[in-house]
Amino acid sequence: MEALRNVVRFKDIDSGKASRHAQQHESLGAAPYGVWTRIVRAYSRCGLTKKEDKLIALAGIAKKMTDQLDDEYVAGMWRRSLPWELTWSVDHPDVQIGERPRRATDYRAPSFSWASIDGPVSPSGIDGTRPLTNVLDVIMEYVTDDNTGLIKSGSLVLECQLQKLSLERNSHEKLDKIYTMYINGVQVCQPDGPEWERIGPVVTLDEERDVFDPTESKTLYCVPAKILKEEKPMLMMLLLELVDREEATYRRIGVASSLKEVEIDKVLNEADGAESFPALSYHDGKHCIRLI
Numbered sequence: 001m002e003a004l005r006n007v008v009r010f011k012d013i014d015s016g017k018a019s020r021h022a023q024q025h026e027s028l029g030a031a032p033y034g035v036w037t038r039i040v041r042a043y044s045r046c047g048l049t050k051k052e053d054k055l056i057a058l059a060g061i062a063k064k065m066t067d068q069l070d071d072e073y074v075a076g077m078w079r080r081s082l083p084w085e086l087t088w089s090v091d092h093p094d095v096q097i098g099e100r101p102r103r104a105t106d107y108r109a110p111s112f113s114w115a116s117i118d119g120p121v122s123p124s125g126i127d128g129t130r131p132l133t134n135v136l137d138v139i140m141e142y143v144t145d146d147n148t149g150l151i152k153s154g155s156l157v158l159e160c161q162l163q164k165l166s167l168e169r170n171s172h173e174k175l176d177k178i179y180t181m182y183i184n185g186v187q188v189c190q191p192d193g194p195e196w197e198r199i200g201p202v203v204t205l206d207e208e209r210d211v212f213d214p215t216e217s218k219t220l221y222c223v224p225a226k227i228l229k230e231e232k233p234m235l236m237m238l239l240l241e242l243v244d245r246e247e248a249t250y251r252r253i254g255v256a257s258s259l260k261e262v263e264i265d266k267v268l269n270e271a272d273g274a275e276s277f278p279a280l281s282y283h284d285g286k287h288c289i290r291l292i
Contacts, residue, residue, distance in 0.1 A: 033069070035065075036123075037124070040121070041120075041121070041122065043058060044119070045120045052104075052106060055075070055109065055148065055151065058148070059148035066148075072138070073147055075110055075151060075154055079138060082135045083131030083225070084226060086225060086238060087225050088121055088123045090117055090120070090205075090254075091119070091121060091122055101117050101118065102206075103118075109151055109154065110154040110156075111291075112252050113154070128228065132160070132223075132224045132226055133159060133224075133225055134159040135156055137157035153292075155290050157291075158288070158290075160287055161268075163223070163267065164220070164221060164222075165221050165240075166181075166220060167179045167182070167239075178203075179203040180200060181203055187200065188263050188266050200258075200263060202256060203256045206253055206254050219241055219242040220239070221239075221250065221277070222237050222238070222240070222267065223238040224236075225238045233264055234259055235257065236255060236256075237258075240253065245278045249290045250292070274287075
């Protein structure tokens with residue numbers, strides 16, 4: 001926990017100090033949330049004797065932040081900033097500390113929370129992008145009355161745009177651990193140019209998979225999550241796996257990002273037959289789903 005103490009102090013929370021990026025969006029109330037992002041980043045790199053105590057060890061700070069933010073704490077994140085925070089990612093193997101990040105064996109938090117991962121993560125926060133999802137409802141069940149403590153179960157009702165997703169592990173010797181991404185059966189990449197420009201969006205899975213079963217292409221979906229449309233466009237996506245078709249229930253398996261307009265346009269185009277994708281409801285190109 002020494003690393004955590006070195007990164008953030010309680011007076012930083014009280015004064016609303018945060019990263020430079022968060023301060024640029026202070027009008028959105030982003031600065032205090034930026035402090036939380038720094039806490040999570042440092043905390044995920046701490047060696048915990050009991051990994052199951054991940055949320056309990058943060059409870060004291062979370063309670064203090066709850067008062068400062070006047071917001072609802074949701075499995076290591078915050079209700080008002082969830083559309084941004086949902087796009088956290090595990091750290092790339094080159095910068096990992098200790099074991100490779102993986103999903104906790106015993107249930108600790110919903111898949112949409114960074115707290116479900118053992119290993120270093122890069123949290124996301126209010127960052128000037130425009131969210132493309134809307135959290136309609138949060139359903140959490142805790143072991144006790146303390147919403148900063150142990151979690152029994154949790155889910156979100158998310159309004160979003162679903163796209164069918166397929167992933168292939170690239171077998172090229174120089175492109176190891178790169179995944180080729182297909183949206184609605186079409187490869188998402190720049191059609192010409194050097195090989196490195198034709199790779200497509202950067203895919204970061206919560207747990208690495210060497211092989212994707214062909215049948216999984218029927219259960220994988222992509223959700224455009226947040227976008228920046230300026231001189232340098234950027235799109236962040238959630239990667240989901242269908243768990244229960246009847247209940248329109250999904251779990252998160254990772255994220256992807258793209259900086260190329262041609263790729264972004266392919267991801268944002270409404271799919272043929274989108275109304276048939278598993279959803280609680282569908283209206284005006286938006287699906288309502290349950291994310292656990």
